[in-house]
Amino acid sequence: MLQTLDSNLLDPNYLEESLGSFQNATGLHIEAINNQGVTVSLLGNIERSEFCRYIRSQPEGERKCQDSYKRANFEAAKWEEPYFFRCHAGLVIWAVPIMIQGVSRGSIICGQVLMWEPDHFFYQELKKLNAGIENFERLKNMACKLEVVSPQRSQAAADMLFVVVNHMIKRNINSLEEINATRLQQQQIRHEIEERKKKNLRELSEYDDYLKKERKFLRYIRLGDRTRANQTLQSLLTDLQSKTLGDLETIKVRIIELATLTSRAAVEGGANAERIMKLLKDFNKEMEGFERVEKYFYTIQRIVETFLESIFTLADKKHIAIVKNARDFIMENYALPLTVNDVAQHLFISPSHLSRLFREELDCTINDYLTRVRVEQAVDIMKKPEFSVAQVSKAVGFQNQSYFSKVFRKYIGVTPLTYKNSLY
Template sequence: MQRETLDSNFLDPNYLEESLGSFHNATGLHIEAINTEGVTFSVPGNFERSEFCRYIRCQPEGEKKCQDSYKRASFEAAKWEEPYFFRCHAGLVIWAVPIMIKGDSLGSIICGQVLMWEPDHFFFQELKKLNIGVQNFEELKNKACKLEVISPARSQAAADMLFVVVNHIVKRNINSLEEIDATRVQQQQIRLEIEDRKKRRLPDLSDYDTYLKKERKFLRYIRLGDRTRANQTLQSLLTDLYTKTVGDLETVKARILELATLTSRAAVEGGANAERIMHLLKEFNKEIEGIERVEKFFYKIQRIVETFLEGIFTLANKKHLAIVKDARDFIMENYALPITVTNVAQHLFISPSHLSRLFREELDCTINDYLTRVRVEQAVEIMKKPEFSVAQVSKAVGFQNQSYFAKVFRKYIGVTPLIYKNSLY
């Protein structure tokens, strides 16, 4: 039997054979996968074709005629993007289910090779006309009598079921292709950032101190639900990790697991549902167990971080999403000023009560809570600069009263500003 292999970048051959094999076992129908030229590339479990089909293919030009029938059927199935019923050149009932990836046809799944009525005198007359070149027509008649006869209703049901199976295989494959594309993009981003650092003559990462400082900044953006800065900092973190570990898989895996855990806690602190975040983290840990490429680790951590951020900032109404996002942006840009709920509402041209309600409903916190969180996070960053006193930090982030700043800081961080500042040096 002539076969061609299928590029595993398009469809996973093992999963294809497993799925089609299950369909065969459930229905008892012959099934095979063909490319756009009508050439078979997979017969699940190597199940043999019917005696009738094997005999036809052994005739002069038989293999070519079968391929031509399959090729025409595959073309029609792709054109209509649904199961296509036809009679092959030898007279059997067959249907083709198209394999479509992003609008392109890879071929079809061929099923059937059956009859829809019991062979009779008229059938044999037609069979003889269709198969003039067959060497021994009586033998062909005997083999035709062994063909399975199924009703039109059963054949339609089988075609519909097969269509569902093929769509499932294709959908799974599209997700894999998107992951491959994203991994390639990840590789390119790392390469471009490394080249950019060399052009700007930035020093290489010599120890984890710089990495950990950047990591703390990243976690701060997560707590604030700042998607843009979080993603930018994450990309820089991954480049640091890649250059520091020289691509060592076990070290990268350990750091990625650690980063995912820290990010999950920051997301919960930012307002995400703790139960959901812990469930996502558990699934993430399972997903990365069998990974053997650094870029795929990076792709997975970017995906889970995006999911965590969505947990912080999940909005059903797009209009509400825009309003709350604009409010957050205004606060991030003006936290050092003595702003109030009224100031934010006036900037957005809506009432303070409406804005407050949206914040409570969508972010599960008040505007003042969010403003305070931003100010404390900014204070933590400024305190890393020894030239600033606690009083100066307090004023720089918008607190007019230093004692109130100390009270709020201790509530969020767990220690007073002075103790925290002294611990840094």
């Protein structure tokens, strides 16, 4: 096991399993070292060569090998790529760096081979490098048994090992990020539950309050309001945690239901329908193997963020900024008698260019989006009984109540008065 390396960033079992497969495929010896050159794990089932074991058994042998590994680890980390070297005893070895977020965590050492068949000059050099060895003939015989690996094969093995190591690092960093995000999310839920208790807020009555909050959340999705969508989602998850007491099956049903509703709201907000449906299909498949509430909550938060990003999946970053700023401006000023010219003037671009961007990127006109915002806000204000339909109409920017009723019915399916009366 890699006890000396950071097991929070590198899963020892997965590392040994993956590198063991590499070793079985190549037949090459590999071991993991830390930044001091100390071997922390011999990976796979191939032990060091007889030559290396003999060298290490000599006085100062372990120290010299460690110094060779330490220098190789330093060079590999410096260049962030496989580093080939000859150890102090004359063998060809290469070090593949383990770099996590720009910091060296050690290396994977591979090799203990020769690149050419031993000849007279090799033995002369071998004797010179190992002058302290009393029984050189024994060492020479051991050298004859070493595997000869061509430069091409050595380079290919180093490249393959580099890919394997980096794949494992990426996998484990992603896992760590998920763990940290899940932990933060649970802390936020616990904090919100405690705050509700302090404020003596009532518990959910059935799912009425939850469903009302869910409708508000879906409005924010349709409008592409990332901040309020995420805030409301966090509150919804707190409701689920509190109401279900962590019952896994109930939470699973609600989370899948919420993901489906969110996907449709994202499409209505301008996201590509085909892409959203593909994401939803993958999400539902991923849900099948979960056994912890935290995993459901983390995954729904991740898919909602992906849906929101899909609303702004534009090729040109400049266009992203323009369209987003236009939407933000409309969200802040929908109660005013806005026109396309007003929005364009605020962004210092031509009305025709802004209109074209909206049509191309969001598949709607600026007026369509403005109307959608006004209707969504009207739905929210109507929950307050002190506001009449006429007051709501004026509050969201409609100057004509009759026109407001016509537009509201088109979007919601009923007149404003019918909708308001259904709330009480």
